Amino acid sequence: MPLSKLKIFTQTCICLSVLLLLPKLGFTQSQSSESSGQFITLVNPVRVSAYTKDSAKSLASQYFEVSKRNLPASWLFTYDVLENKEVATFAKQMDQQQDLGIFLEVTPNFAENAGVTYNKTDSWHRSNSVFLIGYSQDDRKKLIDVVFERFKNNFGYYPKSVGAWWVDSFSLNYMKDKYNITSTLGCADQFYTDGYSLWGQYWSTPFYPSKNHAGMPARNTETKLDLVLLQWAARDPLNGYSGERASSYSTQDYYTRDLPDEYYEKLIKLYALKNKNQFGQITLGLEGDFPEETYREKFAQHLDMIQRISTQENITVTNMKDFSLWYRQIFPNLSPAHVIEADDLLGSKIKSVWYQSPAYRIGLTYNGENQELKIVDWRTFQDNFQEPFYLTPNTQLNLYINIPSLIDQISNPQSVWQIPVKGIFSSIGKAEKYSLFETNNPLLIFEENKITFSEVNLPPYIKNSDLLKIKDLPHSTEVSIAEHWIAPPEGMTFRSLPPQFFYLLNSYNLSKTNTQKRLALISLVLIVSLIIIYKFKVYHKKAFWVFSVIFMIGSTLFAISKLRIYSVSQAETDALLHLRALEPGKVIVYDETCLKCIWHNRYMPAVFANIRGYVSSISKKPIVHNRSIFVAESRPEGKKKLDSLVAKYIYVVKYENYSEIVPFSPGDYNVELIFENANAQIWRIKDNDKKLQ
Template sequence: MNKMVNNFGKAITVFCALLFILHTTRAAPTQKNLFNQATKAIPGIVNGSPKIVHIVNFIRLLEPRDPAITEEVLYQTVVKQVELINKYQLSGTFLLQYDALLDNRYQKLLKSLPKDRFEIGGWLEVPRPLAQNAGLTWRGNSAWDSRADVDFTTGYTPKEREKLIDTYMASFKKVFGYYPKTVGCWYLDSYSLNYMYQKYGIIASCNCKDQIGTDGYTLWGGYWNQAYYPSKLNAYMPAQTVKGQIPVPVFRMLGSDPIRQYDNGIGTGHQGVVTLEPVYKFGGGDSTWVNWFLKTLIDGEAMAFGYTQAGQENSFTWKAMQSGLSYQLKKIAALQKAGKLQVETMARTAIWYKKHFKVTPVTAVTAMEDLPGKNQKTLWMDSRFYRINLLWHGDQLRIRDIHLFDQSFVSPYFSQKAVGPKCALFTLPFVDGHFWSNKADTSRAGLVFWIKKQGVFEKMQGGRPTITRLDATKMQISWPLQNNAGILNIILGERNMNVQLLDAPENTIWKMSLLSFNNTELPFKQINTNSIQCQFKNHGYTVNLLKGQFVDQSKTPTDHQIYSITPRKGSIEFDFGVR
């Protein structure tokens, strides 16, 4: 009987939280008055925004998947990481898994580090000692089991999560004399994050980059880089209001390639890794790629701030990471000395972030130059309402991705534990250039721009785009078309996107259309003239047009076009803020 009462009470609590968040969705402060203050806060300011690097290494005690990776190999990896960070007098953040937290070697090593340059925090995966010391039955096949329903807090009930957290925090305080300010994991659920914020005062967290199927779990459609305030009901979903958010910034990890990571693995259900991680030969282990990646961080328009995470967990071993990590940190140290970026601990950046941003800010990742011999450009922009990605391939432009954020979208793991070895978290798709595409390079989904020539619509072709920040929440993309056909002008705002064709010959006809090559995934329920009603994972949402009109082609798609958008008085304007 008591169980029934408790479950009923929980249900009422969640229902009330949903009602409250829905009621307050529209009321939130703007960022405009905060931007100038934010850019004065720390060094490493280029083009008006700080460029911040975190060196984050998290520590496991053991690696049961490979007998050659002994506890001593893992420990010596951390010793070498410390030596390298000290060599260049950089700052570093070390996050301890529970089994490593209990080990005397790591305790002695980490206690000896200068507190002004190093932060020691928590890494909340669940190994056997943590489960057992919390009074829970261990379900793993070894002392640490990477399966999502065993390893992550999502594999446990809310009450079990509290026990795991209380046990971790008590041990951490016993060792270091304080509670950690930063606690991260590949994914942490909102119940656990909020519990640690309210009871233990954590100020920062981090989670994995977007990925599909990698390591048995999927994170797709989130705030793409930098950091966001998560919804109280869904830690992967940025909140839109102060009342609806957990005031703990969540930093996205691993430094994704902004051009190539997204398309990796199309049609396979599994992505490889193209990131700053130094163990990967194409990515963080390649000096050419590293130079290009850091140049995009420094030179690219970032809006509120630019950010990436360097470092590597010790389970990859020093032998595998030595060359790549040594090159990276030498390069990063030189860039910091030149005043082009700032290396900080995660807690320090979180203090700055919380001071200057009351809600999730508008940020961007801009790569207007590609690797040598390549010819792609990209822009990612994130706000608390949506994310968008523009990709130029040669002389053509495609909006590759638009995902919407809604703090009332409850995570499947908010009150229920994960079942099975895989875990999947999504936001709300409006354009998905990965899942709606096929393997062939000519079968890529997205919003495409068309111009009418001699009675026939052709894809727009253009030259080099120009990216301009208009203010703290708006950026402008100007793309000159070939043959003096005009300039495609796109203004991205915190919740709106406006598209115009400027300086075009009189009576020019143009439009946009959504191309899809995998219609089984589409969320569109009803395409109206001025709005599209969508549903994804049983959650309804709407995209409105303030200018222009939708033309439904979903019943008889022509050339894979699901809908077209025609301008009104020369303009198309989307509202991505309606929920």
């Protein structure tokens, strides 16, 4: 049963009484000066879910634990929670240290009140249902306006803090311009958890997002969104990157692996302390949809740890709004470079290093037992790279935000670069200039806009990358990052004939009766015309040649007038660059035309017209057009045809409601998925690896 107003008032009085007694009880917040540059940011997203028994009671219980320790926190409410009058009444009585904001999850009720059609799927947490990107830009605006007005009706002002596990850059731009938000909460990197793939951001560290891509740091002030993106569920820098359920090595889920609270404390100190950086920060908290007793147990224990650590280590506990204010004052231009260096928190001899700046992110591991140094992850950040759902709504059940990479151990283990180390491995310097040494010799030097490799041979896929600028020096190689992506935000574009032309040319249409009739009629007309021209010697007449020239010129001009512009998205070009870096081999593409497909980008995707030549031109690999393996009625039939093609890869694309799918299970075709982003998949055909060697 919901709390009555009397109960709310009573519990509020209890909370206020406890606050008055805090100085006597000794439960004061850490008095660390903000100039220490070390922060723990408390954030509690509050939603209504299957776990929720009573939203008001859950909120009261959670707030009681925060307030009795005199801690600040951000509370992000979903639209459905904001409609709960008892929750709103309680939230109004929170103390001044609390930052109230919005958690941008879409529900049927929220969509209905915004006049938007809800994307109903098999589960509320599907990405195209719950996130703003599942809706058109106009619908995103409607949803945002409705929830912001609801918030203002409740509290009398617009919030500064928002969040969701993914908030797209279009929505962030809109909220920044119209409502002047200053901070947003997002989810830390996870390769695939709960159907969400968020892969390639700063590793568990705050940054200024780009106006074009919320997962990329702004490369320059022109593309900078003047708000701070904080990351939920900071990951273990080694174990949280790769392996089964890697994302559970985090501040939120470590207990599901039966890890002790000491592990939680190690993560806090790793990120909240400055170490080699200009600041340290970690986001902690707990979702507010659990039963009230949850907050008196594990949550309360965590708050005790936070209070103790913040006092011992001179860490400021803060909320999103206040941390954003500090960050924007100290770093008024771009996000600073940031280094994460740690021995394995689980005790192995492996050290992990992450270096990240507005230009790139790179992850390395060093195994002290065999002196093995590996680059396991390398991302580049271009200022004009636009996230795939900026313009178009995400119609996929799952979310794929995969930031362009040169090396990605998870997507493609073969891309890992092993660098030999012959002496004692060590590191020197801070984030502005951070170096890895073997004995007394520099091996790698990381700076904000470049990496210097000392007497290290670059592999071909690095040396030949369009995203890098290589400069050979006498005893080293200097690598800087290209500022712009190889194609503009609208993608790679070119002109070609209208899609209807390619539809008629598709070979598989020859089996259709209507197509056969059309071709027979065209052939008959041509034959009759040639017979007439030959029999009556029309070709001797001047008028015939004049007519022919006029007809040819007119036909050419008509064809030119009908040419249309096609596009290949930036995300798809990223997939094709990955395909280029793979070993040689033929690539199977789907021989299909889609005349009725819809798109929200400026130009029609080339695949809709079944234009596939760009796959070969960008990937530098021969392609094989095929349809039968995709529509085979049985596994044996499809496998037999697949084997006959003697190809090494299958390349399929997906745009909005159009999605090419490799049929059956991967085991049936003996293929493995080696790359996927929002617009493409690359499958390796394992059967043919030996045949092609």
